[in-house]
Amino acid sequence: xxxxxxxxxxxxxxxxxxxxxxxxxxxxxxxxxxxxxxxxxxxxxxxxxxxxxxxxxxxxxxxxxxxxxxxxxxxxxxxxxxxxxxxxxxxxxxxxxxxxxxxxxxxxxxxxxxxxxxxxxxxxxxxxxxxxxxxxxxxxxxxxxxxxxxxxxxxxxxxxxxxxxxxxxxxxxxxxxxxxxxxxxxxxxxxxxxxxxxxx
Amino acid sequence: xxxxxxxxxxxxxxxxxxxxxxxxxxxxxxxxxxxxxxxxxxxxxxxxxxxxxxxxxxxxxxxxxxxxxxxxxxxxxxxxxxxxxxxxxxxxxxxxxxxxxxxxxxxxxxxxxxxxxxxxxxxxxxxxxxxxxxxxxxxxxxxxxxxxxxxxxxxxxxxxxxxxxxxxxxxxxxxxxxxxxxxxxxxxxxxxxxxxxxxxxxxxxxxxxxxxxxxxxxxxxxxxxxxx
Numbered sequence: 001x002x003x004x005x006x007x008x009x010x011x012x013x014x015x016x017x018x019x020x021x022x023x024x025x026x027x028x029x030x031x032x033x034x035x036x037x038x039x040x041x042x043x044x045x046x047x048x049x050x051x052x053x054x055x056x057x058x059x060x061x062x063x064x065x066x067x068x069x070x071x072x073x074x075x076x077x078x079x080x081x082x083x084x085x086x087x088x089x090x091x092x093x094x095x096x097x098x099x100x101x102x103x104x105x106x107x108x109x110x111x112x113x114x115x116x117x118x119x120x121x122x123x124x125x126x127x128x129x130x131x132x133x134x135x136x137x138x139x140x141x142x143x144x145x146x147x148x149x150x151x152x153x154x155x156x157x158x159x160x161x162x163x164x165x166x167x168x169x170x171x172x173x174x175x176x177x178x179x180x181x182x183x184x185x186x187x188x189x190x191x192x193x194x195x196x197x198x199x200x
Numbered sequence: 201x202x203x204x205x206x207x208x209x210x211x212x213x214x215x216x217x218x219x220x221x222x223x224x225x226x227x228x229x230x231x232x233x234x235x236x237x238x239x240x241x242x243x244x245x246x247x248x249x250x251x252x253x254x255x256x257x258x259x260x261x262x263x264x265x266x267x268x269x270x271x272x273x274x275x276x277x278x279x280x281x282x283x284x285x286x287x288x289x290x291x292x293x294x295x296x297x298x299x300x301x302x303x304x305x306x307x308x309x310x311x312x313x314x315x316x317x318x319x320x321x322x323x324x325x326x327x328x329x330x331x332x333x334x335x336x337x338x339x340x341x342x343x344x345x346x347x348x349x350x351x352x353x354x355x356x357x358x359x360x361x362x363x364x365x366x367x368x369x370x371x372x373x374x375x376x377x378x379x380x381x382x383x384x385x386x387x388x389x390x391x392x393x394x395x396x397x398x399x400x401x402x403x404x405x406x407x408x409x410x411x412x413x414x415x416x417x418x419x420x421x422x423x424x425x426x427x428x
Binding site for chain 2: 032035036039040043044045047048051057060061064065068069072073129131132135136150154155160175178179182185186189
């Protein structure tokens with residue numbers, strides 16, 4: 001199999017796309033081993049998305065599970081007219097947003113402090129620059145709407161109209177949330193930088 | 201362009217989404233406005249930082265066993281008639297000679313691993329009595345347990361169809377002999393605990409996981425045999 005680091009990071013080459021599409025076809029036919037390969041290729045990417053949208057590692061992992069269970073059930077609806085990773089990302093966002101709407105887990109969405117998100121990456125903390133960790137913490141501390149807009153637009157690369165379609169909010173609202181998120185993040189990042197320089 | 205107007209356009213500008221007709225006027229203002237230049241620099245730096253965040257953060261534990269337990273049986277249940285355990289395990293993605301030979305090996309090994317405890321009829325009668333008692337206190341739990349056991353019995357029957365009159369080699373045999381008793385014991389213990397305390401949701405999950413583990417073991421045996 002030609003499954004390299006690019007696929008693991010969600011940046012698929014043409015060759016990897018071919019392999020992923022083969023795995024998708026095999027999984028559609030009921031091959032659980034192929035589906036497991038798809039899971040192992042994309043679990044980190046999906047978990048990162050869920051983690052940033054929720055700010056809660058435990059909830060994020062539960063949602064990551066939900067995403068792949070949903071993928072298995074909906075594989076037949078993937079038409080192959082775009083990269084599998086892009087289809088998977090949209091599905092993951094929908095799962096997270098649906099979960100957010102459900103009152104059942106509402107309490108888990110309240111006021112993440114960012115520490116949980118940083119703990120989730122603690123095993124790789126030496127590899128993560130200080131500034132990235134500051135940003136992760138600041139993102140997790142954003143109000144929910146602003147966090148969603150920032151994560152989906154600036155981290156995940158969705159367009160305004162795509163976010164609008166997924167969230168059901170007007171593009172103007174998305175832009176306003178994004179503007180607010182960027183403003184708050186820059187203020188937080190500047191304050192963090194100043195504090196750190198003073199301590200040194 | 202006025203400063204207030206320019207400020208409102210900066211997000212679209214750094215995103216590359218500003219209407220072309222406005223770009224020249226905005227850039228003209230930004231060149232002469234210190235505040236707007238800082239704003240653009242700050243926004244670009246933030247976007248760089250966002251782009252540099254790790255794209256992948258692995259879950260703290262392997263989520264696959266839970267995903268497989270939750271998803272695979274459901275997909276199989278939705279499969280067309282004729283699909284069962286072997287299809288769930290990817291059996292039909294192999295060539296028929298390999299699949300049949302492999303299934304034969306596994307079936308014989310599973311049959312040979314049976315112990316000399318109560319007969320099947322005795323066990324079935326004992327379990328039916330337990331289920332009847334459980335149904336009186338918790339019908340939902342009894343229905344779920346009944347469904348899990350029916351699924352396992354169906355798997356056994358399915359394997360038996362494919363394995364009649366066949367025999368097979370030793371590596372897979374040893375693996376099954378070493379592991380199947382552990383799985384069967386886990387099922388028995390989880391079942392006993394759940395029958396005693398059906399109100400404990402964790403026990404239902406434990407029992408369900410034990411049954412799934414049995415199916416996973418059968419699947420692993422099939423794969424090992426096919427690759428040897």
